[in-house]
Amino acid sequence: MEVAERVALAPLTTMGLGGPARFFVHARYDADVRAAWAWARARGVPLHVLGGGSNVVVDDRGIDGLVVHVDTRGIDWRETADAVEITVAAGEPWDDLVRCAVARDWAGLECMSGIPGRVGATPIQNVGAYGQEVSDTITAVRAIDRTTGDTVSLPPPECAFAYRDSRFKSGEPDRWIVLGVTYRLRPGGAPTLKYDELTKHLSARGSTRPTLGQVRESVIEIRRTKSMVLDAADPNRRSCGSFFTNPIVAPAHADKVATRAGVRGMPRWAQPDGTVKLSAAWLIERAGFTRGTRAGAVGLSSRHTLAIVCHDDARAADVAGFARHIRDTVADRLDVRLHPEPVLWGLSLES
Numbered sequence: 001m002e003v004a005e006r007v008a009l010a011p012l013t014t015m016g017l018g019g020p021a022r023f024f025v026h027a028r029y030d031a032d033v034r035a036a037w038a039w040a041r042a043r044g045v046p047l048h049v050l051g052g053g054s055n056v057v058v059d060d061r062g063i064d065g066l067v068v069h070v071d072t073r074g075i076d077w078r079e080t081a082d083a084v085e086i087t088v089a090a091g092e093p094w095d096d097l098v099r100c101a102v103a104r105d106w107a108g109l110e111c112m113s114g115i116p117g118r119v120g121a122t123p124i125q126n127v128g129a130y131g132q133e134v135s136d137t138i139t140a141v142r143a144i145d146r147t148t149g150d151t152v153s154l155p156p157p158e159c160a161f162a163y164r165d166s167r168f169k170s171g172e173p174d175r176w177i178v179l180g181v182t183y184r185l186r187p188g189g190a191p192t193l194k195y196d197e198l199t200k201h202l203s204a205r206g207s208t209r210p211t212l213g214q215v216r217e218s219v220i221e222i223r224r225t226k227s228m229v230l231d232a233a234d235p236n237r238r239s240c241g242s243f244f245t246n247p248i249v250a251p252a253h254a255d256k257v258a259t260r261a262g263v264r265g266m267p268r269w270a271q272p273d274g275t276v277k278l279s280a281a282w283l284i285e286r287a288g289f290t291r292g293t294r295a296g297a298v299g300l301s302s303r304h305t306l307a308i309v310c311h312d313d314a315r316a317a318d319v320a321g322f323a324r325h326i327r328d329t330v331a332d333r334l335d336v337r338l339h340p341e342p343v344l345w346g347l348s349l350e351s
């Protein structure tokens with residue numbers, strides 16, 4: 001394991017901003033990850049784990065600690081009577097895995113096509129899209145427990161998966177380094193068709209009983225119209241995807257928000273636990289922000305109100321300032337608080 005110094009992090013993130021890492025390890029093997037953890041622990045240096053950099057915003061001052069860039073590879077699978085259990089190294093690119101699963105006709109990941117990043121980050125915020133979440137298929141997360149150095153295998157009940165959340169993200173954020181994830185997929189299984197926009201898109205193309213491949217294609221097409229796939233030629237490319245999660249509130253609170261918004265038919269989705277999910281994009285628009293709104297070198301995507309995008313000379317402080325302005329305006333006008341989806345390294349939306 002080699003420890004480099006003053007390594008630029010901006011090129012390793014999709015936002016493309018932020019300062020350097022004081023120390024940096026490019027981990028190709030699990031042993032490198034472990035050695036990085038031990039190195040940081042022995043010196044009392046804070047450790048940050050980086051995957052594909054598609055859900056982090058790095059502070060302009062950089063990271064005064066060790067950043068371990070997880071770039072491990074390897075895929076193993078085991079077939080059982082009605083399933084295939086696929087165990088994947090944390091550094092594998094997520095969308096390569098989805099593409100392979102779809103090509104082999106293994107159902108379970110197809111709606112999450114086109115999401116950037118690496119496998120190791122998928123349990124962190126319980127990645128999801130178009131009616132699927134990774135918690136639907138994860139059977140185990142193998143990780144280093146940073147408090148002891150032990151490698152453990154966590155079954156789903158110990159991961160506390162929730163909407164864009166898990167024990168790894170909000171419960172005990174700095175405790176685990178994910179080394180690999182096991183997903184249980186269904187060979188020859190039908191695609192998941194729970195999401196209105198996706199089923200409409202498929203039926204408009206005559207696919208009433210679509211294959212996994214057709215679902216993947218549709219998802220990627222839809223995502224492309226929203227700049228939600230990485231594309232070097234897209235002016236909205238420098239983002240973290242959605243900047244805010246959809247707020248989940250009590251039914252009475254949702255009624256209050258609808259009244260404040262003056263829209264009885266405000267989009268809202270009842271959740272199994274009795275709470276109500278609201279649309280962050282809708283709330284942002286209702287609070288007066290339109291697609292493409294600019295605030296200097298940052299702004300909203302011209303194709304999706306929920307994505308904050310960076311332009312030339314953008315700084316992390318600009319992103320935080322703009323996000324704070326949106327959050328506070330939505331809170332003032334509609335009485336609902338938005339929470340950021342990406343992980344902020346060294347930054348805060350407070351104050």
Ligand SMILES: Cc1cc2nc3c(=O)[nH]c(=O)nc-3n(C[C@H](O)[C@H](O)[C@H](O)COP(=O)(O)OP(=O)(O)OC[C@H]3O[C@@H](n4cnc5c(N)ncnc54)[C@H](O)[C@@H]3O)c2cc1C
Nearest residue numbers: 051052053054055056117118120121127128178240241343
């Ligand atoms: C255009 C675009 C579209 C997107 N669409 C979606 C979407 O539809 N649904 C969705 O859920 N997300 C979406 N995202 C967000 C992002 O792609 C996912 O959250 C992805 O899983 C992040 O992976 P990453 O490897 O880039 O993680 P990073 O950005 O590198 O890290 C994110 C967080 O995970 C932690 N982490 C990463 N790897 C590990 C590891 N091995 N062990 C422990 N912690 C780790 C990091 O420390 C950090 O806290 C989108 C992002 C972009 C840019």
